[in-house]
Amino acid sequence: xxxxxxxxxxxxxxxxxxxxxxxxxxxxxxxxxxxxxxxxxxxxxxxxxxxxxxxxxxxxxxxxxxxxxxxxxxxxxxxxxxxxxxxxxxxxxxxxxxxxxxxxxxxxxxxxxxxxxxxxxxxxxxxxxxxxxxxx
Numbered sequence: 452x453x454x455x456x457x458x459x460x461x462x463x464x465x466x467x468x469x470x471x472x473x474x475x476x477x478x479x480x481x482x483x484x485x486x487x488x489x490x491x492x493x494x495x496x497x498x499x500x501x502x503x504x505x506x507x508x509x510x511x512x513x514x515x516x517x518x519x520x521x522x523x524x525x526x527x528x529x530x531x532x533x534x535x536x537x538x539x540x541x542x543x544x545x546x547x548x549x550x551x552x553x554x555x556x557x558x559x560x561x562x563x564x565x566x567x568x569x570x571x572x573x574x575x576x577x578x579x580x581x582x583x584x585x586x587x
Contacts, residue, residue, distance in 0.1 A: 487524030529578035
């Protein structure tokens, strides 16, 4: 499994769309969500026009994660999406999540991602399985 620090760095890199080494507030919130941290922009009301460096982002992410790993946090987030509390999500819900998180992703990319997560083409997948698969 990849270290928490490596996952924090990767989420920052993914969301640094203009490669300037800084995240706008909207990018920061999505980067935190990639780690399974369900922060909202409301938590940063006074920082609308602030850009966050990697070190600032890392400090925020580590504080929000606490003693949890990104995999544990991500499982918690996925379980919140599990409306019937079965411990599973449908592949269509997973597809929706990918489209919601990613900018400019092609249908082919989404299909490849789903095939990676779900090579057996199951209709539903365990939230723990999904989080584990995505945490490497």
